[in-house]
Amino acid sequence: QVQVVESGGGLVQAGGSLRLSCAATGRTFSTYSVGWFRQAPGKEREFVGAISRSGGSTEYADSVKGRFAISRDNAKNTAYLQMDSLKPEDTAVYYCAATTNTWSLRIRAAYGYWGQGTQVTVSS
Secondary structure (H helix, E strand, O other), rough: OEEEEEEEEEEEEEEOOOEEEEEEEEOHHOOOOOEEEEEEOOOEEEEEEEEEEOOEEEEEEOOOOOEEEEEHHHHEEEEEEEEOOHHHOOOEEEEEEEEEOOOOOOHHOOEEEEEOOOEEEEOO
């Protein structure tokens, strides 16, 4: 098993940046793909992006492509979500999730391990 904990959320003005961290404990972090999801009030939890076990492959939702970047440091058991050019519509609770799957990383059901979430608020 693995446990993941997000941190780094907060309040930022539109156009600003934040970096979220996803710290993992438990079994070898490098055996897990990591996904980032977000959930705004009254909306479904949606895919933001994902990174492969080695970090060599990433994918993103169209809404964040070119603005957000996911990376990981397996030596530190941590994944990151760098968010630039933030918009008010990026306001949501952001969740980190881990899976031993290497496919369907855009689907919530593919992930068995979730963090508690961290709030990101972007003011206009």
